[in-house]
Amino acid sequence: MTTRTRLWIVIGAFVTALCLGLGATVVVLFFSARAASQPSAVVASYLSHVERGDIATALRMEGRAAKPTEVLLTDKAYRHATDRMTGFRILDTRTVGAVSTVEARIEQKSGSTTAKFELAKRRDPASLLGVGTWKLRPVALTTVEVTLGAPGRIDATISGVPLGWKGAVLRIHAFPGKYPVAVTSQSPWFTIPSAAVAVAGFGHSDRFQLPATLTAKGEEAATAAANAWFDKCVADPSFHPTGCSFWLTSGADPGEVWANQTWQVQSRPTLALGAWDFGCRTPTTADVSAGGCWPVTTSTPGEVMFHADYSIPATGETGEITSTGPIEANVEGSITSFTDAGAMFTSVLWTD
Template identity: 35%
Template sequence: MSDQHTPDPDQQSGWGAVPPVASIRGTHEGPAGAGFTTPAPRRKLRRGQLVGIIAGSTAVVLLLVAGVVGFSVGSATHSADRPVRAFLDDLTAGKVTDALDAAGIDRTKSDVLLTDAAYAKATATVTGYRVAATRTDGDTATVRAYLRQSGREVAATFTLDKTGTDWGVFPVWELQAPELGSVDVSVRGPSGASVQVAGTSTKTSKDGAISLRALPGTYAVTYDGGKWTKATGGSADVGGFGVGASTPVQMTAALTNAGEQAAKRAVDAWVDGCIASNDAAPAGCSFYAYGENPAYTYTNEKWTLESRPTVAVGSWTSNGWLVSTTTFGRATFTADIAGAGGTGTASAGPLNVNASGYITGFSSSGATFRSAVGNGSSDTGS
């Protein structure tokens, strides 16, 4: 009889080492005392609970999305370039008053070009723009833009200051008034000359000049001399902001045909005033008689004009339009005399009558002439 040995199941190889299928899947209860347990069944969520969880998760996601969107929108609406865009939007739309108010640009009565009407008559105005760059440095921001004027781009830089925050998060930027250009006009002519800039009437100062603040654009300048004087106009270009004055529009006033005739009438009136004098040496005139004998009494003193001087009216000088005598006139002086030697008539001449001088201006009645000889007294004729 021989002993039999039962091998340890854990050390068996082959099929004897494979546990029962039931114990692996856990779908059937094993033999009693084998140590196998059946897992507790998983509790299913009710439909209402499931919907609530999904809804809650969705709400959290939506709040997060809304927060991100809100922050993005708030950041965009509070960006430093927003005030610049608002200013340029009004300007391109021709809303000059609104644009200037938004930029904090103060105006006075002399700012005749800073109006909707004047800007509407300008050409090469701002018709569009693009913002190229925005840079912030603490409480200051700089926005660089390009303005579209008559098909070309003109660079412009704007400065903004931080004035506070909204909700303690978003910065509030205020556009600082940009430096405006100007239209400069100079008239070589009488002081207070009337000119029109973009259809707006104004007058030069005593020195014949005027400087008008202006927005970007091209402004037509014309001279308004009425019927007496005329001048060739021009135009002034204002490109962008912070460019200072434009190239001055310089005009020289000349006489119209009516002005030239009025000037000659004023000269004639001056000559007539001298001839009308009862003095042997008329004050301010270019001719006089001398050599009176103190032993005689002179009465019935009289000047007679033999011929008028011929004059030519030239261009404007610092004293006025130059009047030159091309041919002297002739005048004689006569007087009745009485004395110890008897009575008789004294005479002098013919004497030259020089009518050189200046036409200094015009009024509704005509030109004003000032003599360049004698003591320079003046007379007005029409």
């Protein structure tokens, strides 16, 4: 065997080994790419990003555009959350045509939930080679309705970022976790405690309501405003004070003249202030407003009497008239806001 022959044998062996190596590498890469492109692997990658707090990458995977109003869908907000995802497990994968649904168990310290994720098969060159790629569809995140039970604009943060509360219900999405809420603005009339929005798993609809509590100064101002409304009614000399809770069924008869009409308080109604009512709405509440108020009711009705001097010019007759008996007087309405001067009381509409 010549030297040249041996050289060609070596070269042939090298080329053969190289081809076998490349072939094996291609096969490995093919099956690795195929495994990585499977729906369960895509969902596992997505959930791994969420578990690590890489929210930006997770959002890109599902094609969700970042919006300023989605204050919890950021790395920063999730970094401040507690009870975050601690793990997950793929439970099932079902594929029908170009749509695949993956079910996973989501683990948090507070418990576990299940969630389903949908993927659509992509049409690209890789699919011709048997390596079909799957795209995660927008995930059904939990939607939270956030309402602060207090009048006016309140400065507050949620999970370390500004909440953006302007008096209207906020509907925001969130990943699994517990997000602390802290009110940074101060009011002499009421206080709002710190709390947390708890989100378990994916795809739920939750409501978070945080009510304010009147301070002693706020209660005093609210009571004063309701009493001022009552005093204004008492000061009205008409037999049917406008918008008030007491009145006479009729006024002066034809040919009769009344003068010096007064309402005299026999006893004042005893007032009761309720906790913040999220369902309260007044005629002046804007449609976009979350509404709410501190309700004012009467625990013990008061009593008033009507007095007037009368005369009948045709006959010259004069005298005094009074109501036939004490008339019940009540106060019912709501405290909807405060100004520097005090509380704003709105009465219910009183009708005959």
